[in-house]
Amino acid sequence: MTLHARAATASRDLLGEGVLWDDRAQEIVWVDILNGKINRGMLSNDEVIVTSRLTLDGFVGAVALSEDGGMLAAGTRSLVSISPEGEVSIGPDLFGDRTDVRWNDGAVDPQGRFIIGSLSLRNPERKEVLLQIDPDGRSRVLRSRISLSNGIGFSPDGGTVYHVDSLVGTVSSHSYGPDDFDQEEAWTQIITGFEGTPDGLTVDDKGNLWIAEWGAGLVRQYTADGTVLQTVNVNATQTTCPAFVGADMDVLAVTSATTGLAHPERDESGFLHLARPDATGRPTPRWAGSTRSPYWSSK
Numbered sequence: 001m002t003l004h005a006r007a008a009t010a011s012r013d014l015l016g017e018g019v020l021w022d023d024r025a026q027e028i029v030w031v032d033i034l035n036g037k038i039n040r041g042m043l044s045n046d047e048v049i050v051t052s053r054l055t056l057d058g059f060v061g062a063v064a065l066s067e068d069g070g071m072l073a074a075g076t077r078s079l080v081s082i083s084p085e086g087e088v089s090i091g092p093d094l095f096g097d098r099t100d101v102r103w104n105d106g107a108v109d110p111q112g113r114f115i116i117g118s119l120s121l122r123n124p125e126r127k128e129v130l131l132q133i134d135p136d137g138r139s140r141v142l143r144s145r146i147s148l149s150n151g152i153g154f155s156p157d158g159g160t161v162y163h164v165d166s167l168v169g170t171v172s173s174h175s176y177g178p179d180d181f182d183q184e185e186a187w188t189q190i191i192t193g194f195e196g197t198p199d200g201l202t203v204d205d206k207g208n209l210w211i212a213e214w215g216a217g218l219v220r221q222y223t224a225d226g227t228v229l230q231t232v233n234v235n236a237t238q239t240t241c242p243a244f245v246g247a248d249m250d251v252l253a254v255t256s257a258t259t260g261l262a263h264p265e266r267d268e269s270g271f272l273h274l275a276r277p278d279a280t281g282r283p284t285p286r287w288a289g290s291t292r293s294p295y296w297s298s299k
Helices: none
Strands: 002-004 016-022 027-032 037-044 047-055 062-065 071-074 079-082 088-090 101-108 114-120 128-133 139-146 149-154 160-165 170-175 188-191 197-203 209-214 218-222 228-233 239-245 251-256 273-275
Touching (some): 016 062, 016 101, 016 197, 027 062, 027 251, 062 101, 071 101, 071 114, 114 139, 114 149, 128 149, 139 160, 149 209, 160 197, 170 197, 209 251
Parallel strands (some): 002 228, 016 239, 149 197
Antiparallel strands (some): 016 027, 016 251, 037 047, 071 079, 101 114, 114 128, 149 160, 160 170, 170 188, 209 218, 209 239, 218 228, 239 251
C-alpha cells in the first residue's frame, strides 16, 4: 500500500527533526536542528498552525517532554532544560575532550530516562555513541562504534529498543527494560537495504516500525522482523523523522529538511507533512527529571 503525505506548515525548516505529540497541550512539537529552534504547532484539519518558536544557542538535536510540564533538549554538547515557566538552564558538557561532535536524535524511554546519540561534524569514523541518562544525571553508554546515531524507539511492551545507524544503513534491536542494560548482549540488525539513508523512526501501537529515509522522500512501515507493510511518499527529498500525532494518535507527521539542497523550492522540502495511514501511535513518554531544578543545578 502506498499513501501520499501533504505539506502542512506555512514555512520551511532548515533541518526539521524530532517530531512528537504533546497530549497535554494538544500540540505537535518538533525541532529545526541547525537553527536551534523548538517549534510548537496546533493541528487543524490538514494544517499545522505554529503557536510558538523557542530559539536556543547552538544546535538542538532533539526535544523531550517532561513530567513537570517543561521540556528537555539535546543541545550541541549538553542537555538543556526549559521549565514550564520558560526558564532555560544549560547542563554540563557531556563530550569532554571530544571536538567537532554534537548530540543528534533522542527519545525518552518508558522509565523516563533520556536516550541520545551523537554524530561527527567533520569525518564520521564510527566513534559515535548512544547514551542513556537518568533523571539524577547518571549515564551509561548503550552502544558504541556508531557511524551516525539517529532514530530511537521502543516496542509497545518496552522490552526492545530500536536504533538507527544512518551511515551504515541499518536498524538494530536490543533487549531493554528498567534494569541494567546488558552490555554483553550484541545488537541485532533487523532492517537493511534501504532506498535512501535511514533517519528517524517511530513505533506504532502494534509494534511496527515507521522509518524515514533521507534522500528517498518517503517513510516506510516495517514489521519488527523487517517486512515492508506500506509506504508513505513525501514530496520532499530529505525526509527526516515520523511520529503519530493528534488526539487519536492516528495522524502521521513527517519532518523534512532543506539543508544542502540547491533548489529546495522545487519540492516541499523543509515543511512538516501529514498523512493518515491505517495505524495509530502511542503516548509520548516523558522525562522523569525536573526542568525547574535540573540535576546539574545541585552539583
